[in-house]
Amino acid sequence: MAGTWVIVEQRDGNIRKVTYEMLSEAKKLGDEVSAVVFGKSVEGLASEFAKYGADKVYAVEGDLFAEYNTGAYVAQLAAMIAEYSPNAVLFAHTFNGRDFASRLAQKLEAGLATDAIAVELSAGKGVFTRAIYAGKALAKVEVATNPVMATIRAGVMEVVESAGAGAVVKPAVAATATDVYQNIKSFVPTVSARPDLTEAETVISGGRGCKGPDGIKLVEDLADLLGAAVGGSRASIDSGWLGHELQVGQTGKVVCPNLYIAAGISGAIQHLAGMSSSKFIAAINTDPEAPIFNVSDFGVVADLFKVIPTLVTELKK
Amino acid sequence: MKVLVCVKQTFDTEAKIELKDGKIADAGINLIINPYDEVAVEGGIQLKEKKVVDEVVVLSAGSDKAMDAIRTALAMGADRGILVKQDTSADEYARAVALAAAIKEENPDIILAGHVAADDGSSQVPTRIAEILGLPHINVITEIEVAGGKATCTCEADGGTLVAEVALPAVISSQVSWNEPRYPSMKGIMQAKKKPVTTADAAAADNKVTIIEYAMPPAKQAGIKMEDEPEVCATKLAEWMKNTVKVEV
Numbered sequence: 001m002a003g004t005w006v007i008v009e010q011r012d013g014n015i016r017k018v019t020y021e022m023l024s025e026a027k028k029l030g031d032e033v034s035a036v037v038f039g040k041s042v043e044g045l046a047s048e049f050a051k052y053g054a055d056k057v058y059a060v061e062g063d064l065f066a067e068y069n070t071g072a073y074v075a076q077l078a079a080m081i082a083e084y085s086p087n088a089v090l091f092a093h094t095f096n097g098r099d100f101a102s103r104l105a106q107k108l109e110a111g112l113a114t115d116a117i118a119v120e121l122s123a124g125k126g127v128f129t130r131a132i133y134a135g136k137a138l139a140k141v142e143v144a145t146n147p148v149m150a151t152i153r154a155g156v157m158e159v160v161e162s163a164g165a166g167a168v169v170k171p172a173v174a175a176t177a178t179d180v181y182q183n184i185k186s187f188v189p190t191v192s193a194r195p196d197l198t199e200a201e202t203v204i205s206g207g208r209g210c211k212g213p214d215g216i217k218l219v220e221d222l223a224d225l226l227g228a229a230v231g232g233s234r235a236s237i238d239s240g241w242l243g244h245e246l247q248v249g250q251t252g253k254v255v256c257p258n259l260y261i262a263a264g265i266s267g268a269i270q271h272l273a274g275m276s277s278s279k280f281i282a283a284i285n286t287d288p289e290a291p292i293f294n295v296s297d298f299g300v301v302a303d304l305f306k307v308i309p310t311l312v313t314e315l316k317k
Numbered sequence: 318m319k320v321l322v323c324v325k326q327t328f329d330t331e332a333k334i335e336l337k338d339g340k341i342a343d344a345g346i347n348l349i350i351n352p353y354d355e356v357a358v359e360g361g362i363q364l365k366e367k368k369v370v371d372e373v374v375v376l377s378a379g380s381d382k383a384m385d386a387i388r389t390a391l392a393m394g395a396d397r398g399i400l401v402k403q404d405t406s407a408d409e410y411a412r413a414v415a416l417a418a419a420i421k422e423e424n425p426d427i428i429l430a431g432h433v434a435a436d437d438g439s440s441q442v443p444t445r446i447a448e449i450l451g452l453p454h455i456n457v458i459t460e461i462e463v464a465g466g467k468a469t470c471t472c473e474a475d476g477g478t479l480v481a482e483v484a485l486p487a488v489i490s491s492q493v494s495w496n497e498p499r500y501p502s503m504k505g506i507m508q509a510k511k512k513p514v515t516t517a518d519a520a521a522a523d524n525k526v527t528i529i530e531y532a533m534p535p536a537k538q539a540g541i542k543m544e545d546e547p548e549v550c551a552t553k554l555a556e557w558m559k560n561t562v563k564v565e566v
């Protein structure tokens with residue numbers, strides 16, 4: 001086989017954990033593993049990828065690649081694929097990853113499996129398991145176009161350290177300014193000391209049962225104690241208690257943390273779609289019939305306004 | 318200016334998914350416009366209300382049933398519809414080829430679609446359409462400003478908010494937080510019946526992705542559920558978090 005490429009997700013040198021998850025998984029599959037990293041100056045990151053098994057690191061550098069930009073990135077990666085012929089190219093299933101992979105796949109008239117949660121690769125063929133209907137069913141699909149392409153869901157694959165050579169390759173720059181068709185005016189990072197919702201080990205979510213900002217504050221206090229991300233049901237997003245980017249569910253984010261705590265969330269089917277594959281689930285709800293208890297490992301039928309403060313005290317002990 | 322909105326008919330998000338003969342059972346399931354596309358329809362109608370565009374065309378590729386999705390969009394306020402008849406087994410590539418061919422005939426200034434479909438969750442089709450047509454695209458928008466032959470969009474991005482501008486014509490995909498889709502009024506529903514809908518056959522294209530099998534995810538077992546004084550519950554929950562989940566504080 002001609003190797004598996006993992007497209008690195010990074011901004012300002014901060015590498016998304018899903019990159020390491022993909023590298024670890026690719027390594028497990030046996031073929032030569034390469035990390036492909038784009039940025040203004042990114043060669044220095046190579047050792048980071050070598051730690052998780054990258055045999056090679058393609059460092060695509062230049063002002064043109066300083067920020068993700070579909071036109072330039074697609075033109076560049078298409079040229080590199082033509083030159084080096086990788087067997088498979090894996091992207092993260094982030095907003096950028098799916099944008100990048102979709103446009104590239106169409107340019108190459110190739111198939112693409114998005115949001116894959118399991119990967120099998122062989123020469124010229126990939127078999128991927130995808131969650132469909134927001135996780136209510138699974139589809140196993142085969143992609144046999146060249147190269148095999150998929151976007152991988154964050155948080156599913158295990159990060160395993162294993163030394164790779166990390167040999168840096170500087171591919172020729174094929175993209176030019178004329179490939180750019182989106183004029184990026186600004187990027188304003190979400191100011192939060194909390195981890196990213198889709199990458200967090202622990203997520204604490206608040207729903208309508210939080211009744212307002214005071215209840216959400218309790219959820220946030222618990223999250224901060226645990227270094228967790230905060231999420232919410234659509235009810236608390238629609239009420240304006242939390243930003244839309246924090247919605248968990250079918251029309252929000254799909255999360256699979258180690259621990260998910262639902263506070264004051266009934267467990268509507270659209271919410272469950274976004275969190276039911278979490279490893280451990282706890283629920284705090286006053287209604288013993290709430291459907292969230294059907295998926296929770298530890299449920300307490302009690303008032304969150306009383307439970308969370310005591311929980312915080314107990315955890316601190 | 319003309320806006321064209323791509324809509325996909327999907328299962329209601331309430332639908333319980335079951336397998337029948339190895340396929341996803343569709344009997345008795347309520348069909349809706351993909352919620353992300355519904356937001357795109359609303360966005361298109363608002364552009365017309367703001368006099369940015371003067372026509373809103375809805376386009377759907379699918380079975381005859383997808384006519385209902387088109388009629389719903391017309392009842393919301395779109396002007397006319399196009400149904401491209403295509404087998405629902407078409408993959409993202411074949412779907413994009415069919416839609417792009419129909420779009421080319423229409424020559425719209427703005428092409429809107431939801432950034433992802435609630436059924437297959439693929440998030441590929443709008444971007445693929447843009448590539449086929451050789452047009453710029455912007456995904457996951459939450460705001461749009463159209464002026465001087467350009468669209469300036471605010472987008473939900475990884476870890477932040479992005480503002481980007483593209484020259485029109487362009488393909489623009491919506492995030493659900495862009496707007497709150499209206500319910501069709503009684504008057505709108507009546508008018509929709511009279512609005513023109515043309516049908517066409519899909520441009521031929523073979524799938525690039527093959528579905529091997531469908532399966533149900535492993536059922537999650539309900540665990541402990543305790544009813545007691547809140548303080549007792551909290552103490553037990555803390556113990557479980559420390560001993561079983563092994564959280565670190």
Ligand SMILES: Cc1cc2nc3c(=O)[nH]c(=O)nc-3n(C[C@H](O)[C@H](O)[C@H](O)COP(=O)(O)OP(=O)(O)OC[C@H]3O[C@@H](n4cnc5c(N)ncnc54)[C@H](O)[C@@H]3O)c2cc1C
Binds near residue numbers: 206236247265271285
């Ligand atoms: C197309 C579509 C897409 C959707 N997408 C999503 C999505 O992505 N994500 C999502 O979450 N929803 C989504 N929904 C909405 C979903 O159907 C539910 O309406 C929503 O999840 C309900 O939020 P909730 O559980 O916070 O509120 P409710 O259902 O009102 O539940 C509140 C819960 O809080 C409990 N409670 C009240 N007081 C207390 C207290 N003091 N202590 C403890 N518990 C208390 C109540 O017992 C109740 O169970 C979608 C709906 C549609 C139609």
